[in-house]
Amino acid sequence: MIVAIANQKGGVGKTTTAINLAAALALRGQPTLLVDLDPQANSTMSFLDMRSVTRSVYDVIAEGTDFADAILPASVPNLFIAPSRISLAKLEAKLVGELDAHFRLKDRLEALKPAYPTMVIDCPPALGLLTVNALVAATHLLVPIQSSYFALEGTDDLLETVEKVRARANPTLQIMGVVITMHDKRTSLARDIREQIQRVFGTKVFRTTISKSVRLEESPAYKESIFTFAPDSSGATEYYSLCEEVIDRV
Ligand code: ATP
Ligand code: MG
Numbered sequence: 001m002i003v004a005i006a007n008q009k010g011g012v013g014k015t016t017t018a019i020n021l022a023a024a025l026a027l028r029g030q031p032t033l034l035v036d037l038d039p040q041a042n043s044t045m046s047f048l049d050m051r052s053v054t055r056s057v058y059d060v061i062a063e064g065t066d067f068a069d070a071i072l073p074a075s076v077p078n079l080f081i082a083p084s085r086i087s088l089a090k091l092e093a094k095l096v097g098e099l100d101a102h103f104r105l106k107d108r109l110e111a112l113k114p115a116y117p118t119m120v121i122d123c124p125p126a127l128g129l130l131t132v133n134a135l136v137a138a139t140h141l142l143v144p145i146q147s148s149y150f151a152l153e154g155t156d157d158l159l160e161t162v163e164k165v166r167a168r169a170n171p172t173l174q175i176m177g178v179v180i181t182m183h184d185k186r187t188s189l190a191r192d193i194r195e196q197i198q199r200v201f202g203t204k205v206f207r208t209t210i211s212k213s214v215r216l217e218e219s220p221a222y223k224e225s226i227f228t229f230a231p232d233s234s235g236a237t238e239y240y241s242l243c244e245e246v247i248d249r250v
Contacts, residue, residue: 001250002109002119003176004138009154010125012146013181015042016216017242018122020235021142023225024243025118026079033071033116036084037105037134038124044083046220047074056085061104061133062094067112076225080116092129101129102169106137127161135165140176140250145197147183147190147209152200176249179242181210208242210235 005018018034026032036043037057044053052072059065060082071080095101109119121134135141141162145151159175166173178201184190198205210216211234219229226235 001117001140002121002138003140003142003246004121004123004131004134005142005144006123006131006134006158007143007145007154008125008127008131008158009146012125013144013179013210014038014125015046015122017142017144017179017181017210017239018043018120019046019220020216020226020239021243021246022118022120023074023076023079023227024240025120025246026074026076027227028243028247029078030118031078031080031116032118032120033080033082033112034074035082035105035109035119035121035134037088037121037130038084039086039089039130040124041084041086041088042220043122044081044085047076047079047081047223047225048072048083049223050085053083053085056083056087057105058085058087058091060108062091067108075223075228079225088130095129102132102136105133106170109137127157132161132165135162135173136169138170138173140174142176142246143178144181144210145178147180147193149189149193151180151193151197155200175204176246177204177206179206179208179210182212183209184212185209206242206245208238208245210238210242 005014022034055070123131213235215230215233216235
């Protein structure tokens with residue numbers, strides 16, 4: 001399974017979901033690869049010191065570097081990181097005119113499938129070449145939507161991109177689900193937003209909702225997932241339960 005975590009809206013919880021879902025999947029025992037496809041490198045920084053990153057996904061995709069030379073282990077058992085660096089921002093310009101520009105990641109990940117049966121791709125907040133590469137490579141798409149008044153803005157464009165990718169490049173791409181993040185269950189606004197999201201996405205909305213939690217904001221600073229940083233927190237319970245739902249839906 002290759003799960004792309006995408007939503008072109010910024011700051012909706014893609015990275016927080018990618019790092020903790022990948023950690024939860026790894027803790028079940030299967031080697032799991034977290035592919036950081038965002039030039040901001042937030043997933044990478046959540047587990048690694050940037051000084052230890054000498055080769056990134058950019059070098060793999062654009063320069064033909066061996067994936068094995070870029071991948072580094074995280075603090076979580078069975079979790080490995082294909083790191084990003086700011087250089088990824090140059091990818092679009094670098095691949096202009098290349099016929100296989102949209103297939104580069106898929107082609108490079110192919111050989112890694114036996115070693116990493118589970119992969120999670122953290123996408124940047126845009127619908128450009130990087131996110132399209134993720135959607136072409138992925139078996140499943142998971143969309144985090146922030147519990148906010150403008151929650152659904154932009155999801156039409158995301159779904160349109162998914163349709164184009166399905167029609168041209170990856171017909172079996174499945175929308176695995178939508179997870180509501182940064183939810184504050186005490187407010188009636190949050191309940192309204194949940195209903196609104198459910199009206200649009202129906203049963204695609206995961207039963208698990210990720211609450212607002214300071215612990216989830218803090219754990220990356222300690223290079224840990226929520227499961228070791230605050231195992232008794234709501235964030236740990238909720239991301240564990242999201243992982244169970246993800247497994248059920250595959
Ligand atoms: P970008 O589009 O910039 O890549 P993103 O979609 O990856 O952003 P995150 O980086 O995961 O979003 O989250 C944005 C901010 O919100 C971060 O500071 C993060 O720590 C915080 N955050 C994410 N989820 C939660 C949560 N459930 N509770 C509290 N804070 C959260
Ligand atoms: Mg992010």
